[in-house]
Amino acid sequence: MDGNTDPRWDRLIRDGMVHGSLYYDDQIFQEEIEKIWFKTWVYVGHESEVPETNDFVTKTLGPMPVLMVRDRHGEIQLLLNRCPHRGNAVCVQEKGNRSRFTCPYHSWTFANSGELVNYAFPEGYAGVDKTKLGLSKVTRVESYRGFVFGSMAAEGPSLKEHLGGAIRTIDQLCDNSPTGEIEISAGFLQHRTRANWKFILENECDGYHPAFVHSSIFSVADSAIGDLYGDKAVAVTRAFGNGHTEVDPRPEFRRRDVPMSWFGTTADKLPDYTRQMNEAYGEERARQIMIDGSPHVMIFPNLFIAEIQIFVIQPVSANESIQHSTAIQFKGAPDINRRLRQQTMGSVGPAGFLLADDTEMYERNQRGLEIREPEYLFLKRGEHREKRDEDNHLIGHSTDDLPSREIWKHYRALMEAK
Numbered sequence: 547m548d549g550n551t552d553p554r555w556d557r558l559i560r561d562g563m564v565h566g567s568l569y570y571d572d573q574i575f576q577e578e579i580e581k582i583w584f585k586t587w588v589y590v591g592h593e594s595e596v597p598e599t600n601d602f603v604t605k606t607l608g609p610m611p612v613l614m615v616r617d618r619h620g621e622i623q624l625l626l627n628r629c630p631h632r633g634n635a636v637c638v639q640e641k642g643n644r645s646r647f648t649c650p651y652h653s654w655t656f657a658n659s660g661e662l663v664n665y666a667f668p669e670g671y672a673g674v675d676k677t678k679l680g681l682s683k684v685t686r687v688e689s690y691r692g693f694v695f696g697s698m699a700a701e702g703p704s705l706k707e708h709l710g711g712a713i714r715t716i717d718q719l720c721d722n723s724p725t726g727e728i729e730i731s732a733g734f735l736q737h738r739t740r741a742n743w744k745f746i747l748e749n750e751c752d753g754y755h756p757a758f759v760h761s762s763i764f765s766v767a768d769s770a771i772g773d774l775y776g777d778k779a780v781a782v783t784r785a786f787g788n789g790h791t792e793v794d795p796r797p798e799f800r801r802r803d804v805p806m807s808w809f810g811t812t813a814d815k816l817p818d819y820t821r822q823m824n825e826a827y828g829e830e831r832a833r834q835i836m837i838d839g840s841p842h843v844m845i846f847p848n849l850f851i852a853e854i855q856i857f858v859i860q861p862v863s864a865n866e867s868i869q870h871s872t873a874i875q876f877k878g879a880p881d882i883n884r885r886l887r888q889q890t891m892g893s894v895g896p897a898g899f900l901l902a903d904d905t906e907m908y909e910r911n912q913r914g915l916e917i918r919e920p921e922y923l924f925l926k927r928g929e930h931r932e933k934r935d936e937d938n939h940l941i942g943h944s945t946d947d948l949p950s951r952e953i954w955k956h957y958r959a960l961m962e963a964k
Contacts, residue, residue: 559957559958562924562925563924563925568744569912570864574864575864578861584610585699586846587695589695590612593689593692595614596622599618600643602615602642602658604639608848609860622687622694625682626683635649638650645658654666662681685699686698692727709845718841724823729875730856732887734871735870737868738862738868740912743847747859751843755907763893763903775945781798781944782944783943783948785939785952790845791844791948791953792841793842795842796838799837799838805820805833808837808840816881822878846956855873855890855893857869871890871894873890875887928945940952
């Protein structure tokens with residue numbers, strides 16, 4: 547055995563099985579914050595949320611409050627929302643437009659690029675170097691097609707290296723917009739869940755549960771989406787490495803060969819959008835995009851692109867999490883955007899079925915772990931039928947546990963890293 551290997555992990559994660567304590571142990575949760583949330587790339591927000599100079603929104607990087615700002619120079623900044631004087635939050639507004647932030651406790655004022663501008667009663671700070679007292683920043687900030695990620699690690703893989711093959715899914719999403727751009731402008735709903743963040747992470751690309759957990763909404767909506775998760779479905783699960791996973795329904799949509807069936811409609815019901823897509827991409831390419839639809843991908847550790855909406859996972863404690871959800875908007879496509887908002891509210895809004903169904907399952911899972919036997923959760927479904935696709939990514943059937951197994955493989959590598 548490698549002398550640098552922590553022997554705990556041979557016990558906690560082994561051969562397609564994970565120990566229940568990984569979902570409820572407070573010490574493990576604190577280690578995750580340091581070794582995952584503060585080391586890897588974490589999705590923070592989208593550039594479209596701060597479209598104008600001096601716009602800002604409050605966000606989090608893991609449990610840590612962050613200000614995402616388009617500063618006075620037009621650059622995206624991720625500022626830690628903590629005054630260096632006594633630790634107070636310098637901003638408690640959800641969003642707005644301002645060039646400066648003033649701490650409410652002692653009136654220290656900072657530029658929206660982080661520098662300390664002034665403090666109250668400055669005679670008390672004679673000889674102090676103000677340049678060393680600005681707001682701290684997320685160490686590294688990069689974006690891809692408008693998606694802004696931050697990492698507290700000074701060194702490590704670039705964002706593109708981290709995303710790896712999952713880049714294709716972000717491209718797939720943006721290609722569904724006639725302008726090649728999406729916007730996050732519909733406002734967020736926040737769902738607090740009494741469950742560990744990893745139950746949410748695993749569930750997003752778990753194709754085994756929808757036929758049962760979501761059977762009511764599929765029947766009420768007369769939706770064909772449920773067919774993607776049956777035992778005879780041709781949809782697949784895929785692992786991109788680095789913990790990124792997807793359910794890929796494109797094989798099923800290509801078999802149907804009907805543009806916009808992924809959206810539960812037909813192209814003639816969205817004439818303006820269809821015309822825009824044809825003009826932007828040409829009829830052949832536009833038709834293929836509208837057949838394949840938008841992706842269903844979980845980008846480790848916290849960004850879930852769920853065809854028509856995104857979810858952002860925020861860990862709170864070992865047994866509590868928040869999901870931030872919003873409708874995706876395709877820039878410059880008002881007719882489909884209206885339906886994207888309506889369908890998002892119907893599925894994950896306050897009266898929506900989908901998120902309520904899933905949340906009930908997360909919380910039951912969390913309560914179930916209070917029963918300490920059996921010690922391990924069994925994640926071996928489909929292990930015998932894994933194979934490689936043309937890009938050498940592991941794939942399995944849409945109902946297989948492949949995504950969970952690959953998430954835990956990456957999780958262990960991060961938690962063991964020195």
